[in-house]
């Protein structure tokens with residue numbers, strides 16, 4: 001547990017920007033019961049963001065970061081895309097290296113941290129877009145599941161390559177016209193949550209980010225299971241409001257539609273995962 | 287402390303820790319007869335390596351297997367097979383970011399499959415060691431000896447050393463970690479050999495005892511933050527490095543690219559010390575005929591030099607041990623008396639010849655000739671170097687080829 005690294009050096013205190021001082025004073029550290037209910041009071045681990053106004057990916061970031069049970073010892077690995085612009089504004093150790101290699105990098109980090117710090121809990125969480133997770137990075141994603149890497153993978157599914165201007169992705173729905181699919185997508189949306197189950201994930205959830213509490217539950221379950229059992233996968237519908245022609249205040253409405261249809265809440269767990277989740281609930285941690 | 291203060295405690299594998307100078311220059315050595323792949327194992331065994339990730343490809347597979355054996359024996363902390371060379375080079379990047387001393391190996395098509403990772407390693411300032419056992423690249427399929435792939439790596443921001451034989455590879459692997467991990471360097475190190483010729487053949491090499499090892503890597507000497515949540519994160523900045531479209535980001539990225547190259551330059555004094563010079567000279571010091579070569583081409587050029595001497599022709603070989611940084615000054619100095627500079631190479635493009643030409647432009651009056659160019663699996667008998675040299679000098683060729 002390394003909360004001390006967020007303590008401000010007294011000799012430099014007067015030069016520190018207020019948001020860094022607030023991190024020390026008002027962020028929730030050392031409290032696994034932290035969650036989205038702290039959002040109005042606590043200092044968030046995300047300082048502003050660079051996504052479009054109203055982008056549901058920004059909701060997802062805020063809820064996920066508020067729900068990490070062990071932020072002071074959590075490493076976040078990301079990939080290229082709209083989300084990558086947010087990472088430098090996260091107060092934790094984050095990595096961006098290439099587009100699509102996030103689960104490979106996370107595997108290396110997790111294994112070495114286990115080797116270097118056998119008596120500490122260090123959580124490794126991957127956060128990446130649908131293009132990164134399912135198209136260019138599918139090999140690295142699935143192989144990390146096959147290898148039973150103890151990491152949590154979170155996919156921001158906006159059903160498009162948003163950052164490069166709206167191209168069809170493997171997670172675009174059949175028939176939808178996007179750039180590079182000018183006649184409409186010719187094949188079905190990849191059921192990534194099912195691939196995650198088949199590839200050995202112990203906890204898998206598919207949902208939108210319309211309900212902050214539900215995101216918190218999923219994140220905590222996924223991280224606790226990854227710590228003890230093996231890979232876990234969270235599939236989040238975070239619609240690209242820009243590319244589907246929605247206004248800034250319409251992201252939530254779009255996700256609520258998703259809750260009823262294509263992204264209705266779906267949860268899967270193996271017996272080992274169930275055991276961990278039950279225990280953590282008894283301990284009051286979920 | 288016993289042993290005149292040579293030992294500095296033990297590493298995680300229980301080996302006695304010695305200084306790099308003791309390991310490389312002072313420790314008693316014993317003669318063994320082994321392949322280049324086995325020499326890799328022996329070097330890694332003495333290098334306090336934390337992690338390695340592997341993937342099969344000829345001719346490097348055996349070296350990767352042997353590192354796996356070291357993991358079983360407790361000399362390496364983390365070891366597994368990755369999904370592809372692209373995955374492996376990202377996995378070792380993760381290992382290095384998390385504070386490990388890491389080594390991996392690859393060859394030819396594997397190098398190209400992994401390519402996007404190498405500039406990322408350099409820009410992330412990861413002192414990963416890649417043992418490159420060069421082989422031809424697919425065009426469309428090749429498995430033969432050839433070192434064309436080194437030319438693709440020249441501008442990745444990695445240091446590159448080229449070993450002539452298994453002995454040099456053994457020493458370079460140990461020296462590679464020491465130099466690459468210096469705070470003012472801290473970039474990747476590629477230790478290359480010509481695959482098959484070195485990986486698969488046996489030679490006598492001298493190695494220090496197996497119960498001593500290099501000091502373990504201290505990740506907190508890194509010029510960029512280690513990703514282990516033990517030190518303050520370095521990315522909490524409002525104006526993100528590289529990723530925003532404004533002049534501060536542009537300027538940061540531009541200067542960072544220069545900085546990576548400058549870091550390679552700063553490795554010179556360390557590399558000079560631990561490699562005993564960035565070049566090595568062989569033959570007649572006043573010769574007008576000079577071969578500049580690296581890797582096994584240097585061995586063959588040395589043979590050719592002996593044959594030329596039989597004809598009464600004095601020649602000299604200047605072996606380039608470090609390709610990045612490139613030994614500009616040393617080469618100019620070593621070729622002061624040269625009228626003809628011949629660059630024999632094991633590839634079709636002549637990347638070393640290009641390097642020498644670019645380096646010598648406007649600074650040397652010698653005529654530079656790139657020959658022979660042996661590629662795609664052919665061997666380079668010294669006779670053809672000898673023949674080409676005689677032709678260049680306008681002499682009769684007496685050996686029958």
Ligand SMILES: Cc1ncc(C[n+]2csc(CCOP(=O)(O)OP(=O)(O)O)c2C)c(N)n1
Nearest residue numbers: 080081082099129130131132160161162163
């Ligand atoms: C090797 C490589 N290929 C292509 C790109 C270009 N690229 C950058 S971001 C991006 C789209 C990312 O899409 P996704 O992962 O779905 O994230 P989003 O932007 O939609 O959040 C692409 C194709 C790249 N950076 N690297």
Ligand code: SF4
Nearest residue numbers: 051052055082240241
């Ligand atoms: S382009 Fe789409 S996914 Fe990207 S920030 Fe804007 S709304 Fe969000």
Ligand SMILES: [Mg+2]
Nearest residue numbers: 129130160162
């Ligand atoms: Mg997307």
